[in-house]
Amino acid sequence: MSNELQDRVAVITGAASGIGEASAHRLAQEGARVIVADIDVDGAERVAAEIGRQGGLAVPFSMDVSSYEDNARLVQEALDRFGRIDIAYANAGIAQASTNLEDMSEDVIDRLISINLRGVVSLARAVARPFKSQRRGVFVTTASTAAMRPRPGLQVYSATKGALIAFVRALALEWAPYGVRACAVSPVATDTPMLPLFKAAAGKVMDDPKEILESFRQTVPLGVLAQPEDIAQAVCFLVSDRARLMTGTILDVDGGRNI
Ligand code: NAD
Numbered sequence: 001m002s003n004e005l006q007d008r009v010a011v012i013t014g015a016a017s018g019i020g021e022a023s024a025h026r027l028a029q030e031g032a033r034v035i036v037a038d039i040d041v042d043g044a045e046r047v048a049a050e051i052g053r054q055g056g057l058a059v060p061f062s063m064d065v066s067s068y069e070d071n072a073r074l075v076q077e078a079l080d081r082f083g084r085i086d087i088a089y090a091n092a093g094i095a096q097a098s099t100n101l102e103d104m105s106e107d108v109i110d111r112l113i114s115i116n117l118r119g120v121v122s123l124a125r126a127v128a129r130p131f132k133s134q135r136r137g138v139f140v141t142t143a144s145t146a147a148m149r150p151r152p153g154l155q156v157y158s159a160t161k162g163a164l165i166a167f168v169r170a171l172a173l174e175w176a177p178y179g180v181r182a183c184a185v186s187p188v189a190t191d192t193p194m195l196p197l198f199k200a201a202a203g204k205v206m207d208d209p210k211e212i213l214e215s216f217r218q219t220v221p222l223g224v225l226a227q228p229e230d231i232a233q234a235v236c237f238l239v240s241d242r243a244r245l246m247t248g249t250i251l252d253v254d255g256g257r258n259i
Contacts, residue, residue: 004240006031009082011074013065013123014092016043018192019142022228023089023235024048028056030236033082037061037074038092065092065119066111068126075126084134087239088127090120090141093160098153098200109156116160117167124171124182131180138239139175141168142231143184143250145257152203161186165250172248181247183238188254189216190226221256 010027014020016038024034028051036051036058038044044060051058061077063070078085093116096108120141131137143164150158164184171182189195196209201216217225234253237243252258 002029003031004242005087005236008032008086008239009035009078009084010087010089010239011035011037011061011078011085011123011127012089012091013037013063013074013119014142016040016047018194019187019190019228019231019235020089020091021047022232023091024058025051025054025056026229026232026236027087027239028054028058030240032087034058035061035074035078035081037063037065039064065090065122066114068122071119071122071126074123075130079130085127085130086137088123088131088137088139089235089239090123090139092119093142093194095194095197096154096157097197098151098205100153101155104156112156112160116157117163120164121167124167128175131175132178135179137175137180138243139168139171139180139182140235140238141184143168143186145186145188145252145254147186148258151198151200153200153205154198157198168250169248176247181243183243183246183249183251185231185234185238186250186252186254186258187231188220188226188252188257189213190228190231192228219257220254221259224255226253226255 010032015024015036036044036048041062048058048060144161146158147162168182168184196212
């Protein structure tokens, strides 16, 4: 434990698993009080309890990021419980199983957009007033190398992530006069439960999770499959005062994949 984020209040969506879970642990280790938000309430309770056992302070929160109302409830929960909100990390997202566009159902397209894009816009909208009136706050979201280095069959997922990059850059300007920052972390293929669900790397569709992970790893110049903790380190930096001059920044954690 150190104290870089001592007493800061953070909300993290998708915090019951993978990158969000690792980030909840990392921020709590730095002294932040964390609201662990997820649609998987059992997972959120597990993560919050683990953080508590390790001496941190975290509370679980059940929500669906595609709901405007739930994002507003999440921000209100932080304000009611802790009297402030310093960090909002809109991280929840879902994968697209590799599919040609014409074979995608309308429901699947709409679900990707409503969770991966509307969910992020919705949290930013909910936190805008408190951040601006406090004249303090950092918003971070999880984009992806899929935005700049798309793969065949993942076009709608890639589009949602590309939109997040434009969104964060626009928000950065909108919020700069208030001293509020907006950034994104942009991970390469990361070893989480989501990764095998893409079912394809380098255009080849596969079913064996081990084969899928290995194919992703081979497309990374450094030859390493990122771990959730690698991404959490970058998030922790972006939300800290060490990054006070960074806004509109898209921080690649990609082993060289975006080159
Ligand atoms: P993950 O599946 O391990 O975790 C995602 C979490 O989001 C889960 O706990 C899930 O329950 C939650 N979630 C899903 N839909 C939700 C909803 N509607 N409301 C609330 N919570 C919801 O996946 P991950 O790899 O940790 O993904 C986190 C983010 O990172 C996503 O935005 C993903 O697109 C992005 N990302 C992942 C990778 C990768 O290779 N794993 C690479 C780049 C970007």
